[in-house]
Amino acid sequence: MAQLNNMAKKAGTGTLTAKHFIEQLKRFQSDAELQKIQRYFKTGEGQYGAGDTFMGVKMGQLFSLAKEYGEMPVGEIEKLLESKIHEVRAGGVSIMDKASRNKKTTESRRKEFFDLYMKRHDRINNWDLVDLGCLHMTGSYLFDKPRQILYKLAKSKNTWERRTAILSTCYFIRQGEVDDTFKIAEILVNDKEDLVHKATGWMLRFAGDKDRKRLLHFLDTHAATMPRTLLRYAIEKLDKKQREHYMKLK
Numbered sequence: 066m067a068q069l070n071n072m073a074k075k076a077g078t079g080t081l082t083a084k085h086f087i088e089q090l091k092r093f094q095s096d097a098e099l100q101k102i103q104r105y106f107k108t109g110e111g112q113y114g115a116g117d118t119f120m121g122v123k124m125g126q127l128f129s130l131a132k133e134y135g136e137m138p139v140g141e142i143e144k145l146l147e148s149k150i151h152e153v154r155a156g157g158v159s160i161m162d163k164a165s166r167n168k169k170t171t172e173s174r175r176k177e178f179f180d181l182y183m184k185r186h187d188r189i190n191n192w193d194l195v196d197l198g199c200l201h202m203t204g205s206y207l208f209d210k211p212r213q214i215l216y217k218l219a220k221s222k223n224t225w226e227r228r229t230a231i232l233s234t235c236y237f238i239r240q241g242e243v244d245d246t247f248k249i250a251e252i253l254v255n256d257k258e259d260l261v262h263k264a265t266g267w268m269l270r271f272a273g274d275k276d277r278k279r280l281l282h283f284l285d286t287h288a289a290t291m292p293r294t295l296l297r298y299a300i301e302k303l304d305k306k307q308r309e310h311y312m313k314l315k
Contacts (some may be wrong), residue, residue: 070074081134081136081137081141081154082136082137082141082149083141083144083145083148083157083238083307086130086134086156086160087139087148087150087153087156088123090120090127090130090152090153090156091120091131093122093123093126093127093159094120094121094122095122095123095250096121097119097121097122098121098122098123099119099120101120102119102121102151103119106119106151106191106193117151117191118149118151118192119150119151119152120151120152120153121152121154121307122149124155127152127155127156127159128159128163128231130156131156131159131162131163132163134156134160135160135163135164135167135170136164137160139177139178139181141183141276142157142160142161142181143157143166143181144157145157145160146158146181146185146188146189147185147188151191154188154189154190154194155193155194155197158182158189158194158197158198159197161181161182162197162198162200162201162202163179164178165178165201165205165206166201166205170230175202175205175206175302176206178202178206178253179203179206179207182198182202182203183214185241186223186225186226186229187213189225189229190225191225192225192228192260192264195228195229195264196230196232198229199232199233199307200230200232200235201235201236202234203229203235204232204233204234204235204236204237205234207233207236208236208240212245215229215230215233215234215245216230216249218230218249219249219252219253220252221251224258224260225315227253227256227258227261228260228264230249230252230253231246231249231250231253231261231264231265232264232267232268234249235268235271238268238271238274238275241275243272243275243276243279246269246271246272247267247269247279247283250265250268250283254287254291254295255290255291255292256292256295259292259294261300262292262294262295263294263295265295265298265299266294266295266296266297266298266299266301267298269283269295269298269299270298270299270300270301273303274302280299283299284296284299284311288311288314288315289314289315293315296312296314296315300312
């Protein structure tokens with residue numbers, strides 16, 4: 066960690082480039098970590114991580130490094146997203162995520178992040194990249210704006226765009242707004258992809274913390290037909306009797 070801090074101090078405005086970020090990231094490369102990542106992301110043929118190239122860097126190290134590049138020009142961040150290396154793309158999304166959480170970041174800068182994420186969604190090709198971009202950044206930008214883009218994404222043929230749609234409501238839920246979560250969950254309730262099931266169930270569970278009555282109404286309507294994984298995630302915080310009731314409807 067001391068090594069990371071020393072590198073971070075050297076990251077002045079002249080080094081806020083994609084090339085410099087990648088050079089620093091490579092210093093954390095580990096063959097042992099690479100093996101762990103390849104197992105974790107299931108990179109075999111036909112799996113979600115298939116075709117991805119990994120470097121072998123711990124996410125904690127990547128996130129700490131990303132904090133120091135919050136002022137990187139958006140054009141340079143896009144270069145990171147264009148990389149074939151998964152951790153480099155994760156770095157690009159993490160830079161935007163960390164900076165979007167900084168109260169000093171301007172609205173115009175937040176718009177640049179949002180626009181880049183949406184423009185280059187083709188490079189957001191796994192669940193972890195979606196989660197990095199959507200649990201705060203996309204939702205916080207859209208909070209005081211029209212949200213039609215999320216409904217469009219919810220109907221996309223692309224798995225990751227649909228996951229973006231539901232996870233972007235996470236910020237709304239934190240602010241006490243659950244309407245969009247339940248409406249988008251209605252669109253996704255019979256989705257075919259497991260990672261969309263998990264994300265939808267996760268957000269329903271979270272929304273249920275704010276409005277339990279509405280969650281129960283949603284479950285009364287859909288529990289019998291929704292995918293089992295989605296249902297299990299959604300009911301996780303209910304009491305045992307309620308969980309058993311909804312599972313028996315399957």
